[in-house]
Amino acid sequence: MSAKTLYDKLWDAHIVRVDDTGTALLYIDRQLIHEVTSPQAFEGLRLAGRQPWRASANLAVPDHNVPTTEQERAAGITDPVARIQVAALGTNCATFGITEFAMGDLRQGIVHVIGPEQGFTLPGSTIVCGDSHTSTHGAFGALAFGIGTSEVEHVLATQCLIQRPSKTMFISVDGALGAGVTAKDIVLAIIGEIGTAGGTGYVIEFVGDAIRALSIEGRMTVCNMTIEAGARAGLIAVDEKTIDYMRGRPFAPSGELFEQAAAYWRTLVSDDGAVFDRVVHLDAASIAPQVTWGTSPEMVLPINGQVPDPAAESDPVKAASIRNALNYMGLTAGQPITEIAVDKVFIGSCTNSRIEDLRAAAAVAKGRKVSKNIKLALVVPGSGLVKEQAEAEGLDQIFTAAGFEWREPGCSMCLAMNADRLEAGERCASTSNRNFEGRQGQGGRTHLVSPAMAVAAAVNGHFVDVRTL
Amino acid sequence: MQPFQNFTGVVAPMDRANIDTDALIPKQFLKSIKRSGFGSYLFDEWRYLDHGEPDMDCSQRPLNPDFILNDPRFSSAQILLARENFGCGSSREHAPWALADFGFRVILAPSFADIFFNNCFKNGVLPIQLDSEQIQSLFEKAGCATPLQIEVDLSVQLLTLNNGDQIPFTVDAGNKQRLIEGLDDIGLTLQQADAILEYEARRKVEAPWVFA
Numbered sequence A: 001m002s003a004k005t006l007y008d009k010l011w012d013a014h015i016v017r018v019d020d021t022g023t024a025l026l027y028i029d030r031q032l033i034h035e036v037t038s039p040q041a042f043e044g045l046r047l048a049g050r051q052p053w054r055a056s057a058n059l060a061v062p063d064h065n066v067p068t069t070e071q072e073r074a075a076g077i078t079d080p081v082a083r084i085q086v087a088a089l090g091t092n093c094a095t096f097g098i099t100e101f102a103m104g105d106l107r108q109g110i111v112h113v114i115g116p117e118q119g120f121t122l123p124g125s126t127i128v129c130g131d132s133h134t135s136t137h138g139a140f141g142a143l144a145f146g147i148g149t150s151e152v153e154h155v156l157a158t159q160c161l162i163q164r165p166s167k168t169m170f171i172s173v174d175g176a177l178g179a180g181v182t183a184k185d186i187v188l189a190i191i192g193e194i195g196t197a198g199g200t201g202y203v204i205e206f207v208g209d210a211i212r213a214l215s216i217e218g219r220m221t222v223c224n225m226t227i228e229a230g231a232r233a234g235l236i237a238v239d240e241k242t243i244d245y246m247r248g249r250p251f252a253p254s255g256e257l258f259e260q261a262a263a264y265w266r267t268l269v270s271d272d273g274a275v276f277d278r279v280v281h282l283d284a285a286s287i288a289p290q291v292t293w294g295t296s297p298e299m300v301l302p303i304n305g306q307v308p309d310p311a312a313e314s315d316p317v318k319a320a321s322i323r324n325a326l327n328y329m330g331l332t333a334g335q336p337i338t339e340i341a342v343d344k345v346f347i348g349s350c351t352n353s354r355i356e357d358l359r360a361a362a363a364v365a366k367g368r369k370v371s372k373n374i375k376l377a378l379v380v381p382g383s384g385l386v387k388e389q390a391e392a393e394g395l396d397q398i399f400t401a402a403g404f405e406w407r408e409p410g411c412s413m414c415l416a417m418n419a420d421r422l423e424a425g426e427r428c429a430s431t432s433n434r435n436f437e438g439r440q441g442q443g444g445r446t447h448l449v450s451p452a453m454a455v456a457a458a459v460n461g462h463f464v465d466v467r468t469l
Numbered sequence B: 001m002q003p004f005q006n007f008t009g010v011v012a013p014m015d016r017a018n019i020d021t022d023a024l025i026p027k028q029f030l031k032s033i034k035r036s037g038f039g040s041y042l043f044d045e046w047r048y049l050d051h052g053e054p055d056m057d058c059s060q061r062p063l064n065p066d067f068i069l070n071d072p073r074f075s076s077a078q079i080l081l082a083r084e085n086f087g088c089g090s091s092r093e094h095a096p097w098a099l100a101d102f103g104f105r106v107i108l109a110p111s112f113a114d115i116f117f118n119n120c121f122k123n124g125v126l127p128i129q130l131d132s133e134q135i136q137s138l139f140e141k142a143g144c145a146t147p148l149q150i151e152v153d154l155s156v157q158l159l160t161l162n163n164g165d166q167i168p169f170t171v172d173a174g175n176k177q178r179l180i181e182g183l184d185d186i187g188l189t190l191q192q193a194d195a196i197l198e199y200e201a202r203r204k205v206e207a208p209w210v211f212a
């Protein structure tokens, strides 16, 4: 038999049927659901008089709209439209027999944080969610991708999706990362290299020493932002770290069944000699801490870089993009990144809100103070369980002593659907994944960085190389 | 879904790369639990000078005079012309809902983000990928004083410009059929329920932990 990529193995294992045009009916093992992209899907089921095909294959959680202050959590969501949406999720889950971790449940959190944390995300499975950052779960050697609301309804009703196979890309990050350089910097550097449309039509498998050396949480950070490179999904092969991570998780198999599953999971690697449609190599040692300067994640530079000059760009479409971005971001060509002053700092999101992210942030915050120039510095844990763990380790004390606010779990200022947001013109060092215009609030200016770099910016009031602190 | 009919429409040129779904429909409108009514908020932050909120009466809001869709020549455009990586970012289907609700039925771009591309077909919107030179030449024509009109014929996969130029395009056979017939995907898949049950029965033996 010919050598298969990991993607081929996952794809083949989930085909229900292929028609003569090559379009497959693909079986979906798991679906994660949140309040924003599901109400119309449930409504569709209701109107057609349909039931979920397999209710237990779904897990729901409100995250995008939930408030992150204790007061508002206790008093109920102030925004009436958001309140209705969160309530609708509860009603829909109750009606259709779907497990939900509602607000107030310790297990509530960002959908892509709780899936792995609960062991609901299984290696080798197909996982979807009405959310583009579903790519996160690829860190487990699972085929995981975001879908629209019509497809959410399709999966609820049929447990399948109509799909065509993707092309495959092999991205190898060779060698070892330098000190102070993280998974976030790897993925930002990759996006800088291939561009935000570089992965369109592909599923990317990340390989190489630097990827293998990452913890499972670091791997999730890399896969999380695969979508920012335009790819449908990211993948990382299973190894013993993956299997150890799964052990003892509430939704993971246990006992004999776990060992049986683990034996299968160990086969979830690309075979030697498997052929990919595109191969990219990056040298880990040459990656510096990254900071985005513009309004697309590909507009990224190492911390010692300077904001580009549109006059130096020969492609007129790119030059126009740079000009638009400089204008929106309030930056001038040639400005050193380290001279950009920030107003707010956000540590959180499904990219960087897990316990290791908070530890890395706290390690920099310890014994330091948030600069007087910073209006607000937020730490928003990815889930209630992450929050509990961080508190048990005293991280919350470190953050609050340094002048950060310590909040309840949710998406928060990643997309600013709740009260946590930027005002027009405000500049933010953010550990999230998108720096689009208005993403963190209309007129807000986002710079994407790692947790350590976000804290470094918070204590200095401008971007600095965390390696020099 | 309504079947996709051939039509002739005005082209609105939006000369920008990487138009993301946050720009297409800002997050505050995602709080709605309805599927309709998003057209008035399409490109909200670029289209209006004030800050939009759900359920606002848009007829009273101050328009951004520099925004292309506020130009009377393009206010009833049915074809949107854009640059690379159109529809990148969030998976929100609210983006094609808003485009369709506004009246757009075809998007022309050199490349599209995957999830958005898929979502379009579920909502009667046809995304057509053309090469960069073709897109460039369309931008040059669409920017003229008289708007460019294109006749879209999905059945033979052909665009005919009002100057007589013709541009053939490709579309996945399954997607084409679904658009033309206005089919309900779920109904079609459920016709294969036996195959799904068979698959599940096999997987329960091979990978029982998935079903535990």
Ligand code: SF4
Pocket (backbone or CB within 6 Å): A063, A064, A110, A111, A112, A131, A133, A349, A350, A351, A410, A411, A414, A415, A432, A433
């Ligand atoms: S944290 Fe941000 S990117 Fe992640 S699911 Fe929430 S809104 Fe989306």
